Amino acid sequence: xxxxxxxxxxxxxxxxxxxxLRCNYSSSYxxxxxxxxQHPNKGLQLLLKYTSAATLVKGINGFEAEFKKSETxxxxxxxxxxxxxxxxxxxxxxDGAGGSYIPTFGRGTSLIVHP
Amino acid sequence: xxxxxxxxxxxxxxxxxxxxxxxxxxxxxNAMYWYKQSAKKPLELMFVYSLEERVENNSVPSRFSPExxxxxxxxxxxxxxxxxxxxxxxxxxxxxxxxxxxxEQFFGPGTRLTVL
Numbered sequence: 103x104x105x106x107x108x109x110x111x112x113x114x115x116x117x118x119x120x121x122x123l124r125c126n127y128s129s130s131y132x133x134x135x136x137x138x139x140q141h142p143n144k145g146l147q148l149l150l151k152y153t154s155a156a157t158l159v160k161g162i163n164g165f166e167a168e169f170k171k172s173e174t175x176x177x178x179x180x181x182x183x184x185x186x187x188x189x190x191x192x193x194x195x196x197d198g199a200g201g202s203y204i205p206t207f208g209r210g211t212s213l214i215v216h217p
Numbered sequence: 218x219x220x221x222x223x224x225x226x227x228x229x230x231x232x233x234x235x236x237x238x239x240x241x242x243x244x245x246x247n248a249m250y251w252y253k254q255s256a257k258k259p260l261e262l263m264f265v266y267s268l269e270e271r272v273e274n275n276s277v278p279s280r281f282s283p284e285x286x287x288x289x290x291x292x293x294x295x296x297x298x299x300x301x302x303x304x305x306x307x308x309x310x311x312x313x314x315x316x317x318x319x320x321e322q323f324f325g326p327g328t329r330l331t332v333l
Contacts, residue, residue: 145324
C-alpha cells in the first residue's frame with residue numbers, strides 16, 4: 103500500500119532564506135508524486151509533479167523537488183522564501199497498486215515566513 | 218468560467234436542515250472527488266467518481282450522500298448533520314490515468330460548512 107509522511111508539521115524561515123519541506127513515501131510500484139500548496143481559505147493548487155521522467159522537477163513560484171528512489175524521498179525546496187509562500191503544503195503519492203490511482207495525501211506542512 | 222467551481226462558498230445550517238453542495242468542472246475531466254478538511258486533521262477523502270460511477274466510499278456516514286449526474290457535475294447532499302461535520306469541503310477533478318501516467322487533481326475553492 104502507498105503512504106506518504108511529511109516529516110515536519112511546521113517549518114519556520116525568514117524571508118530570503120532557503121526553504122526545505124521534507125516528504126518520504128512508501129510504494130510497491132513506481133509512484134507518481136506531487137506537491138500542492140493551499141493558501142488560507144483556498145483550494146489546493148499543484149506546485150509540481152514527478153511521473154517517472156526527470157528526477158529533478160521544477161514547479162511554479164521557484165519551487166523544485168528531487169525524486170530520490172534510494173531514499174524514498176521527494177523533498178520540496180526553494181532557494182529564497184517570500185512572504186507570499188506562507189501556506190500549507192501537501193505531499194501526495196499515487197502508484198496505481200491494484201488498478202487504483204486514487205492519491206494518498208500527507209498530513210501537510212505549514213510554512214511560516216518571518217519578515 | 219474555467220477550472221473547478223463550488224457553490225455555495227459558505228453555508229451555515231442547523232442539524233435538522235437539508236442542503237446540497239455543488240461542484241462543477243469545466244476541464245473535460247472524467248473523475249471527481251469530495252474531500253473533507255477539518256482543522257488540525259489530515260485531508261479526508263470522502264467519495265470518488267470515475268466516469269460517473271462511484272469507485273470509492275471511505276466509510277462516510279450516510280448523512281452525506283453524493284450524486285454525480287454527469288462528468289461535469291458533482292453534488293454532496295447533506296441531512297441531519299452534526300456539529301463535528303463543520304469543515305471545509307473540497308471538490309477536485311482529474312483526468313483518469315492514461316498509459317500508466319497519473320494526472321494531477323484540480324481543486325475548487327471549497328465550501329466552508331458550519332453546523333449549529
